Amino acid sequence: MENTADITVLGAGSYGTALAISLASNGHRTLLWGHEPEHIENLKNDKSNQEFLPGIPLPDLLIPEADLATALAASNNILVVVPSHVFGMVLAQAKPLLREDARIVWATKGLEPETGRLLQDVAREVLGDDFPLAVLSGPTFAKELAAGMPTAIAIAGTDPEFTEDLVELLHSPKRLRVYANNDFTGLQLGGAVKNVIAIGAGLSDGIGFGANARTALITRGLVELTRLGEAIGAQASTFMGMAGLGDLVLTCTDNQSRNRRFGLALGKGCGVEAAQKEIGQVVEGYRNTKEVYTLAKRLGVEMPITEQVYQVLYQGKAPHDAAKELLSRDKKSETQG
Numbered sequence: 001m002e003n004t005a006d007i008t009v010l011g012a013g014s015y016g017t018a019l020a021i022s023l024a025s026n027g028h029r030t031l032l033w034g035h036e037p038e039h040i041e042n043l044k045n046d047k048s049n050q051e052f053l054p055g056i057p058l059p060d061l062l063i064p065e066a067d068l069a070t071a072l073a074a075s076n077n078i079l080v081v082v083p084s085h086v087f088g089m090v091l092a093q094a095k096p097l098l099r100e101d102a103r104i105v106w107a108t109k110g111l112e113p114e115t116g117r118l119l120q121d122v123a124r125e126v127l128g129d130d131f132p133l134a135v136l137s138g139p140t141f142a143k144e145l146a147a148g149m150p151t152a153i154a155i156a157g158t159d160p161e162f163t164e165d166l167v168e169l170l171h172s173p174k175r176l177r178v179y180a181n182n183d184f185t186g187l188q189l190g191g192a193v194k195n196v197i198a199i200g201a202g203l204s205d206g207i208g209f210g211a212n213a214r215t216a217l218i219t220r221g222l223v224e225l226t227r228l229g230e231a232i233g234a235q236a237s238t239f240m241g242m243a244g245l246g247d248l249v250l251t252c253t254d255n256q257s258r259n260r261r262f263g264l265a266l267g268k269g270c271g272v273e274a275a276q277k278e279i280g281q282v283v284e285g286y287r288n289t290k291e292v293y294t295l296a297k298r299l300g301v302e303m304p305i306t307e308q309v310y311q312v313l314y315q316g317k318a319p320h321d322a323a324k325e326l327l328s329r330d331k332k333s334e335t336q337g
């Protein structure tokens with residue numbers, strides 16, 4: 001039927017398109033909504049997303065859609081993949097158009113601008129408590145997922161039936177392995193904090209440090225993520241999985257990561273604005289550093305790497321000085337605190 005779909009994806013950038021390709025390749029009719037009609041027209045004409053995923057064909061079951069009302073009427077399964085700073089705004093836009101049986105999942109990685117709230121709090125504030133919610137998080141570069149290269153991800157949510165249905169929709173023996181997780185909070189936090197640590201790893205490589213420093217940042221980044229997670233009620237074990245260690249290793253070590261590339265550019269002496277412009281896509285960790293820092297301060301959680309990245313991004317500290325400060329911290333036990 002023309003106007004029905006198994007799932008609707010909101011956000012036609014690199015990751016929204018990659019997830020839509022993956023869903024459609026699994027045989028599910030998938031509507032992909034984007035806010036720029038011209039961009040959606042290009043997707044239809046080119047049968048690919050030349051701006052974000054050049055050269056990767058869109059499957060026939062992926063239907064680009066410029067009208068939000070049509071997109072939301074087509075399915076009760078709504079996957080939101082817009083940057084975190086517009087997440088609340090897009091939900092507010094969607095709310096009056098949502099079907100009564102709508103269920104909302106997001107793959108956005110970040111915290112609410114300024115407040116540092118988890119996106120579940122934003123979703124509940126905007127939508128109320130009646131819609132089932134879920135989150136996708138884990139080490140998944142859009143380009144590889146879209147190209148059908150093997151990928152694994154984790155999912156958690158408020159409603160077991162919804163998360164099970166999402167696993168069914170997303171899971172593919174050939175391209176995407178989906179792990180169910182029961183830590184809704186932990187999955188959201190992992191996706192936000194890893195971006196900050198990835199900037200730190202990029203900074204370290206950019207100023208000429210090596211594999212030892214990068215690996216120390218990943219390892220201690222995992223410690224500070226876990227500390228913050230436990231303070232907000234997440235399970236420490238979550239961070240040893242896809243949305244913690246998995247995403248940290250991916251984004252701290254591979255130059256497909258925009259957050260890592262942003263840090264690299266800053267470490268080499270580039271300014272914040274120029275580095276963002278060079279990347280030309282969302283760098284979630286830039287804003288999210290402020291939000292993670294704010295959240296950690298509010299809860300009294302020690303996050304030395306986040307603190308130094310914050311000082312480089314927002315207080316004009318030189319990357320070298322930030323690195324020196326991290327190294328010159330008091331001796332401490334690896335296992336305590």
Ligand SMILES: NC(=O)C1=CN([C@@H]2O[C@H](COP(=O)(O)OP(=O)(O)OC[C@H]3O[C@@H](n4cnc5c(N)ncnc54)[C@H](OP(=O)(O)O)[C@@H]3O)[C@@H](O)[C@H]2O)C=CC1
Binds near residue numbers: 015034052081110280
């Ligand atoms: N790319 C990846 O590999 C992964 C990304 N993610 C997460 O997915 C989220 C989206 O990132 P990604 O797709 O990569 O980002 P991109 O920069 O590739 O695309 C962002 C998209 O969001 C659109 N957008 C911006 N503002 C709005 C708005 N108000 N309403 C609707 N759409 C809007 C942009 O449109 P326009 O171009 O017109 O501004 C663009 O199409 C982020 O939170 C990211 O961390 C998670 C895992 C992997």
Ligand SMILES: O=C(CO)COP(=O)(O)O
Binds near residue numbers: 138259
């Ligand atoms: O979240 C991602 C991979 O899991 C994408 O990372 P970047 O946003 O740093 O490109």
